[in-house]
Amino acid sequence: MACRAGGALVGAMLVLISLSSVVEAQFGGFCDPFQAPTGGWTGGTATFYSGGRGGACGFGGLGYAIYGERYAAASMKIWQNGAACGMCVEIKCMGPSGCYAGKIVKVTITDFCPNTHPNLAHCGPEKNHIDMGQNSFPVIANPRVGVINIQYRVVPCNAYGNFQVQINGNQYGWLSLLIAQIPGSGRVVGCEVQGAGMNYWEGLRRVWGSNWMRTGTPLKTPIHVRLSLLGQICKVTSRNCIPNGFYFGQAVKCNLR
Incomplete structure (x- = not known):
C-alpha cells in the first residue's frame, strides 16, 4: 500500500510539473497573466x-x-x-x-x-x-x-490581447519604451528585450513612471519584448514587438495571444 501511495504521489508530481511546463511555455510564467486577484477594500x-x-x-x-x-x-x-x-x-x-x-x-x-x-x-x-x-x-x-x-x-484590468508601446529611441543603441494597456494587474515590474539573433534577454531599467530604457550596442530588429507583471510575477512575451525601421515616437501594438 505504501509503495502504491508513493507511486501515486510521484505520478501526481510529474503531472504537475508537466502542466507547469505547458503554462510556462504558453504564458512565460507559472500563472495566467490575463487574470489577477481582486484585493481587499x-x-x-x-x-x-x-x-x-x-x-x-x-x-x-x-x-x-x-x-x-x-x-x-x-x-x-x-x-x-x-x-x-x-x-x-x-x-x-x-x-x-x-x-x-x-x-x-x-x-x-x-x-x-x-x-x-x-x-x-x-x-x-x-x-x-x-x-x-x-x-x-x-x-x-x-x-x-x-x-x-x-x-x-x-482589481484586474481588462484582458487585453496586446499591450501598447510608444518607442522613444533610435537605431543607435538608445531605446526607451513607454508601456501601456497591460492586462492582469496592470503593473509592470520588469521589462526585457531580445534583439534578432540574440540568445539571451537584456533587462531594461525603469527611468520614471511607465518608461523603461537601455543604452549600448544597437539591437537588431525586429525586437522581442518580455514584461514581468506584478501578481505572481507572470511573464508575457511579444515577439517582433519593435519592428524594422522603427522611429522616435512611433506607437505599436504588441500581440500577446
Missing part, C-alpha cells in the same frame, strides 16, 4: 482634478486614448515610485455626504499626486488618497462636496 480619501492627458506615468496622449476619462492620480503611499502606473482600482464613496448609493467607478492610475503644498492635506506620505479624473468622481459622488471618504480595491 482599503479606506482612504478622494478628490478630483482635470488634466488627464498628461500624468507622471508618461502615458500622455497614448494613455488618454486607452483609458479616456477614467484616469486618476495616486498619493505617494499608493504610487510607490511609479510601480502603481497602470494599476486598475475600483472606488466607492463612504461619505460623510454626497455619496451615490451603490455606485462604484473603475479607474486606472496614470498620475502622481505630489506630497507638496497645497496637496499635503490629502497626498502626504502616509495618506491613502486618490485624485480622480473630473468625470470619474461624479459617478460615485456629488462633485460639490469636493472631498470624500472612500473604500478602494485593486
Whole structure:
C-alpha cells in the first residue's frame, strides 16, 4: 500500500510539473497573466482634478486614448515610485455626504499626486488618497462636496490581447519604451528585450513612471519584448514587438495571444 501511495504521489508530481511546463511555455510564467486577484477594500480619501492627458506615468496622449476619462492620480503611499502606473482600482464613496448609493467607478492610475503644498492635506506620505479624473468622481459622488471618504480595491484590468508601446529611441543603441494597456494587474515590474539573433534577454531599467530604457550596442530588429507583471510575477512575451525601421515616437501594438 505504501509503495502504491508513493507511486501515486510521484505520478501526481510529474503531472504537475508537466502542466507547469505547458503554462510556462504558453504564458512565460507559472500563472495566467490575463487574470489577477481582486484585493481587499482599503479606506482612504478622494478628490478630483482635470488634466488627464498628461500624468507622471508618461502615458500622455497614448494613455488618454486607452483609458479616456477614467484616469486618476495616486498619493505617494499608493504610487510607490511609479510601480502603481497602470494599476486598475475600483472606488466607492463612504461619505460623510454626497455619496451615490451603490455606485462604484473603475479607474486606472496614470498620475502622481505630489506630497507638496497645497496637496499635503490629502497626498502626504502616509495618506491613502486618490485624485480622480473630473468625470470619474461624479459617478460615485456629488462633485460639490469636493472631498470624500472612500473604500478602494485593486482589481484586474481588462484582458487585453496586446499591450501598447510608444518607442522613444533610435537605431543607435538608445531605446526607451513607454508601456501601456497591460492586462492582469496592470503593473509592470520588469521589462526585457531580445534583439534578432540574440540568445539571451537584456533587462531594461525603469527611468520614471511607465518608461523603461537601455543604452549600448544597437539591437537588431525586429525586437522581442518580455514584461514581468506584478501578481505572481507572470511573464508575457511579444515577439517582433519593435519592428524594422522603427522611429522616435512611433506607437505599436504588441500581440500577446
